[in-house]
Amino acid sequence: MPNIRDFTSARLLIEGFAAPGLNNEDLAARVPALVSEAESLGQATIQGPMNTAILEHQKGYAIVAALADSTLLLVLLRQSADLGGLLFDVRRYRGNIASLI
Numbered sequence: 001m002p003n004i005r006d007f008t009s010a011r012l013l014i015e016g017f018a019a020p021g022l023n024n025e026d027l028a029a030r031v032p033a034l035v036s037e038a039e040s041l042g043q044a045t046i047q048g049p050m051n052t053a054i055l056e057h058q059k060g061y062a063i064v065a066a067l068a069d070s071t072l073l074l075v076l077l078r079q080s081a082d083l084g085g086l087l088f089d090v091r092r093y094r095g096n097i098a099s100l101i
Helices: 004-010 024-044 083-100
Strands: 052-057 060-068 071-078
Touching (some): 024 060, 052 083
Antiparallel strands (some): 060 071
């Protein structure tokens, strides 16, 4: 069965919606390197595989969530967004979201 590391080498964008000026393919190509480093950090710190990565930038957030063994979800948020609510929903509905793909 493939795992996140297998996905990171595949770099396949299933579906993407982004704000004008953002390139879905470019964004999808950048996520695997981030996940690979998060996985390495998890191994080095004995924390296990990555479930969710949260990046805070000057103008907002990027959330990468592992939905299943080979499926990742990237969500970009403005700084004013309800980060806590979204994280709760991603954790709660992770399996449901994965089953839609």
